[in-house]
Every structure is written in C-alpha cells, then in structure tokens.
Amino acid sequence: MKSTLNKTNDVNGTIVIELEKADxxxxVDKSLNQYRQRANIPGFRQGKVPKSLIQKLYGKAVLVDEINKIVSDEIGNFIRDNKLKVLGEPLPADNLDEEIDLEKEEVLKFSFDVALTPEFDLNLDKNVELTSYKIQLEPELFERQMDAYKQNYGTYVSVEEEAKDTDLLKGTLVEMDGDNEKENGQVIENAILMPSYIKDEETKNSFIGAKVGDSVVFNxxxxxxxxxxxxxxxxxxxxENVADIHSDFRFDINEVTRYKEAEMNQELFDKVLGEGTATTEEEFRTKVEAELVKQFNPDVDHLFIHEARDIIVKMMEEVTFPDELLKRWLLAADEKRTAEEIEEDFPKILEDLKFQIAKQKIVEENEIKVEFTDIEALATEVARAQFAQYGMTNLPADVLQNYTKSLLEKEETVRSLFDRATENKLIDWLKENVTVIExxxxxxxxxxxxSGHMHEHGEGEHAEEHTHDEEVVSDNITDTEEEADPTEKPTRKRKTSTQK
Known part of the structure; x- marks a missing residue:
C-alpha cells in the first residue's frame, strides 16, 4: 500500500492511496470464510457451503466493504503520521470520472481532496488593546438584595397584636348550623388561613383586627x-369532599403569627455566607457585593473574548483558506443545506473558523493545558452559580459536592466544561500578553x-437557531501531533469511490 499527498497549494491537497491485491x-478471504461458517443456505449443512457459492453470493460486497475499511483507516493513519492539520474531512476527489473496476485493475487508486489549515502569525502583544469591564452595583440593587436576604431568612413569630392581612391565623374550624354548632359537623383542629388570600372583601375584613381568643363566623x-x-x-x-358543603364555619383564633424579617446579625451572616465567613455587618456587605459582582464575570469574559475574536479575525483577513473545498464539505456534511444557503452563510462561517483555528494555535504554541482538576473546579463554580441565582449562597458541602458530581457524569456537560476551562485559560493568557483597558x-x-450585544449577534435563547457549521468544521480540525481529544465529536465514516 502506498499513500501520497499531492498539494495544489498551501491549503489544498489530494491524498492518493494505492492498493495492491496483497493489501x-x-x-477478504477471512471475511468470506466467516460468512461460510454462518451461512444457512437450503441444500447445504451449515459451514459446508462451497467456497465458490459464497464467493458468488457475497464476494463483491465483502471486497468493497474490506477495501472501504482499509482506505478509511489509511486516511486517518496518513494524516496522523504526517502531522497534517485538516479542516473538515477528506472528500472523494471530484476528478474521478469512472468507478473503479475491482475485478480487473491490479492497482486500485483512491483520491481524496483535503482542506489544509493555513500557516499564519498572530501578533498579540502589548500593542493590542482589549476592554475588560469592572461592574459597579447600583446602591438600590444592592439594598434590594439585602432586603431579599432578610425576607428569605426571616421567621414567623407569635404576636398578641391585632391581625394584619398578611398574618397567619391558626385555630379551630367548627361547622355551624345557624347560631349553633352543627351536630356531627366537621371540626378541623390546627386550621390555618391568611386573610390576604381571602377573595371576599367583607370576609377578609372580619379577620383583619381580630385577636387571639376571638371567633369569626364566615362561609x-x-x-x-x-x-x-x-x-x-x-x-x-x-x-370531591367539599362539593356539597355550603355551611358557615366558626374560626376560633388560637394564635396569630407574623412574618418577621431576619435581623442583620451573625445568624444571618452565617446563613447567607457560611459560618464565620463574615463577623461584622460591614464585612458581610462587602462579601455579598463581591459575590454579586462575581455573577457578572461570565458575561464580562464573554465580551472580552468576543472583542479579541474581532481583532484576531481582522488580523487574519489576508490569510488564504480552502474556501471551495470547505463549501463542498459543508454541503456533504449537511444534506438539508443547499449550496445557495452555504454560499450565503460562508463569510460568517469562515470568520468563526478563523477564530477557532487561532485559539487552537495560541493554546498549542503556549502549551496551555486543561487538567481534569480544572474541569472539576469549574463544575463546582457552575453549580454554586446556579444555586446562587435562587439566593442559595450557603449550600451544605455535601449538597454542592453531589450536584457537581452529577454534572460530571454527563459526557456533553464535561465537553462543555472542557471548552469553557480552555477558554478561561486563553482569557488569562490574553490578559497577560495584551494591554487590558479596565x-x-x-x-x-x-x-x-x-443585551444589545446578544441581540446584535443572535445569541441568547435563539442562538441555537443559527448555523452550527462553523463548530462542525472546527471540531474536525485534525491535528495528529497528539492523541485525539476525547471531547471531540465523532467523525463521519468516509466513503471511497467504490461506494454508490
């Protein structure tokens, strides 16, 4: 077997694979023998079917299948062994006018066009300026959060005062028959109601102002x-049990409880931030503000890397790409897309592809590595941030650990975390090597x-509607200097020109 790369230019080439019968x-013989052992053909005992009959029935199909496997494996091996960086996947060459005659030709030739990643330089130094936003919380926003903590961690306490509409009234409900208790009527111990939930204003007002020991009759x-x-x-x-109940009831009030906001004290500090994290109100407010600002960090980084993307894409404006071959591959990769649609979307696809390649170049040249400990740490951070959105900032360690573990059990989530961890390290590298304007x-x-940025770039809830072709292309950049990344998407099975 002989394989060669014929380069048309720096970004286009054709891999030619030559197979001889011995390859x-x-x-083929081994596969046909397996068919013979399994074949169940009338008139012959299993395993005793003549080889000539097996050859006649299955010979060509087995031959095509084995050659396809060999050629497919050889393409991958050739790319890896020669350290080629290929965009997308090799495609059967367009110049094959005739189908290969497997029975007559002594040497079988298979040609595959490949799109090669261009070589280029990136001048990312202190002459490059990128913006990093520093968030300042509005006082009213911060105070609303303080009020929310006091509300969330408050408790109901018994009061001897007249009831308000938002108080909880606890007592006994007794079914009435006129002015008397109904014989064998319902009696509900530990009944609870809140006046504010009562729809009838007259009934609601009969409870507002009532005290412990009072009784209110209502329907x-x-x-x-x-x-x-x-x-x-x-x-x-x-x-179902209340369908026929139309009686009045007497509510004997045994307790009035009122919701009391949590006080700004050590108990609240510990509940919100964890035991001993803050010991004074000033320290508590400072740490809470820092946590609130931290929630903006993903969006701050998003704008930072997006600005870097625009600069990098402009730097690569004159870099030549194998446009036509990439369009062919995109068309082959998605049968639902038309050539016209790909042509229309291609400028955007190419911009995103340039940035993906540039990121990979930075990561490789600067030996930026992501360890599993980085992914675990990010998963913990993501879990904590998700709970924080609901005001749950002081989670028990076991709850946070179990939720983080559940995230790491999902392959898709791990891949996403790997990408985020890589981008986070890329951001750190950029901040060290360019000039950051805070x-x-x-x-x-x-x-x-x-919000304006997301609307302009089609991100947010509708982002998934946009073409994902650029992701597919970049995910299939084959760099065989290292082992294949387990987070990459599986590549499609290649077809040789013997397949119809």
Missing part, C-alpha cells in the same frame, strides 16, 4: 368565591450593553 486479499364558599381547591385546602380535605460600568448599563 486486502487476506482480509368558605363566599370567602373563596366557590374555588373548591382553596376550600378543600382550608378544610384539609379533597375537592472600564468601570454600572450593573444596569452593563446589562443593557450585554
């Missing part, structure tokens, strides 16, 4: 506007800036 005949159907779900909840039963901005203005 495949042994494998649940009137109070809750015949909503059987709410009536059933009050009477601690099911909707720009202060309020959280409100930054949110508006980010």
């Amino acid at each position: 495949y005949q042994e494998k 649940p159907r009137k109070a809750y506007d015949n909503n059987e779900a709410e009536i059933a909840s009050l009477l601690q039963t099911t909707k 720009k202060e901005i309020t959280s409100k203005d930054f949110s508006e800036l980010m």
Whole structure:
C-alpha cells in the first residue's frame, strides 16, 4: 500500500492511496470464510457451503466493504503520521470520472481532496488593546438584595397584636348550623388561613383586627368565591369532599403569627455566607457585593473574548483558506443545506473558523493545558452559580459536592466544561500578553450593553437557531501531533469511490 499527498497549494491537497491485491486479499478471504461458517443456505449443512457459492453470493460486497475499511483507516493513519492539520474531512476527489473496476485493475487508486489549515502569525502583544469591564452595583440593587436576604431568612413569630392581612391565623374550624354548632359537623383542629388570600372583601375584613381568643363566623364558599381547591385546602380535605358543603364555619383564633424579617446579625451572616465567613455587618456587605459582582464575570469574559475574536479575525483577513473545498464539505456534511444557503452563510462561517483555528494555535504554541482538576473546579463554580441565582449562597458541602458530581457524569456537560476551562485559560493568557483597558460600568448599563450585544449577534435563547457549521468544521480540525481529544465529536465514516 502506498499513500501520497499531492498539494495544489498551501491549503489544498489530494491524498492518493494505492492498493495492491496483497493489501486486502487476506482480509477478504477471512471475511468470506466467516460468512461460510454462518451461512444457512437450503441444500447445504451449515459451514459446508462451497467456497465458490459464497464467493458468488457475497464476494463483491465483502471486497468493497474490506477495501472501504482499509482506505478509511489509511486516511486517518496518513494524516496522523504526517502531522497534517485538516479542516473538515477528506472528500472523494471530484476528478474521478469512472468507478473503479475491482475485478480487473491490479492497482486500485483512491483520491481524496483535503482542506489544509493555513500557516499564519498572530501578533498579540502589548500593542493590542482589549476592554475588560469592572461592574459597579447600583446602591438600590444592592439594598434590594439585602432586603431579599432578610425576607428569605426571616421567621414567623407569635404576636398578641391585632391581625394584619398578611398574618397567619391558626385555630379551630367548627361547622355551624345557624347560631349553633352543627351536630356531627366537621371540626378541623390546627386550621390555618391568611386573610390576604381571602377573595371576599367583607370576609377578609372580619379577620383583619381580630385577636387571639376571638371567633369569626364566615362561609368558605363566599370567602373563596366557590374555588373548591382553596376550600378543600382550608378544610384539609379533597375537592370531591367539599362539593356539597355550603355551611358557615366558626374560626376560633388560637394564635396569630407574623412574618418577621431576619435581623442583620451573625445568624444571618452565617446563613447567607457560611459560618464565620463574615463577623461584622460591614464585612458581610462587602462579601455579598463581591459575590454579586462575581455573577457578572461570565458575561464580562464573554465580551472580552468576543472583542479579541474581532481583532484576531481582522488580523487574519489576508490569510488564504480552502474556501471551495470547505463549501463542498459543508454541503456533504449537511444534506438539508443547499449550496445557495452555504454560499450565503460562508463569510460568517469562515470568520468563526478563523477564530477557532487561532485559539487552537495560541493554546498549542503556549502549551496551555486543561487538567481534569480544572474541569472539576469549574463544575463546582457552575453549580454554586446556579444555586446562587435562587439566593442559595450557603449550600451544605455535601449538597454542592453531589450536584457537581452529577454534572460530571454527563459526557456533553464535561465537553462543555472542557471548552469553557480552555477558554478561561486563553482569557488569562490574553490578559497577560495584551494591554487590558479596565472600564468601570454600572450593573444596569452593563446589562443593557450585554443585551444589545446578544441581540446584535443572535445569541441568547435563539442562538441555537443559527448555523452550527462553523463548530462542525472546527471540531474536525485534525491535528495528529497528539492523541485525539476525547471531547471531540465523532467523525463521519468516509466513503471511497467504490461506494454508490
């Protein structure tokens, strides 16, 4: 077997594979023998079918299959052994006018066009300026968060005062028959209601101002506007059981409880940040502000790397790419896309591809490595950030650990974390090697800036609707100097020109 690369130019080439009979005949014979052992043909015992019949029935199909396997493996081996960086995947050459005659030709030739990654330089030094935003929280936003903590960690306490509409009233519900308790009527111990949930204003007002020891007679159907779900909840039963209940009930108030906000004290500090993390209100407020600002970091980094992308793409403006071959590959890779659609989208695809290649170049040349410990740390950070969105900032260690573990059990999530960890290290490298212009901005203005950016670039909830071809191309950059990255997408099975 002989394989060669014929380069048309620096970014286009053709891999030619020449096979002689000796390269495949042994494998073909082995496969045919396996067919013979398994074949169940009328008139012959299993395993005793004549070789000539097996050859006649399966010979060509087995030959084609084995040659395809050999050629497919050889393409991958040739690319790896010669340290070629290939964009997309090799495609059967366009200049093959005739199908190969497997039975007559002594030497079989297979040609595959390959798109080669161009060589280029990136001058990323202190002459390059990138913006990094420093978020300043508006005082009202910060105070709202402080109020939210006090609300979230508050408790209900018993009061002797007159009831307010937002108080919880606890007591006993007794079914009435006129002015008397109904014989064999319902009695609900530990009944609870809140006046603010009562729909009928007259009934609601009869509870507001009531005290412990008072009794209020009311009709649940009137109070809750015949909503059987709410009536059933009050009477601690099911909707079906309240269908025929129209009686009045007396509510004997045994306790009035009022929600009391948490005080700004050590107990609140420990609940929000963890035990002993802050010991004074000033320290608590400082740490909370830092945590809130930290939640903007992913978006700050996103804008930073996007600005870097624009600069890098401009630097690569004159770099030649194998445009036509890439278009062919994109068309072959997605049967739903038309040539016209790919032609229209190609400028955007090429920009994204340039940036992907540039990132890979920076990572390789500067030996930027991502270890599994980096992925684990990022997974923990992601988990903590997700809980923080719901105000859960002080998670028990075992809860955070278990949630992080569940993230790392998903292959797709691990791949995403690997990409993020790589980009985070790339950002760190850029910040060390270019000039970073730090720009202060309020959280409100930054949110508006980010919203405008996402709208302009089609990101956010509709981002998935945009073409993913550039990701597919970049994911199939074959750099065989190292082992294949386990986070990469599996490549498609190549077809040789013997396949129809």
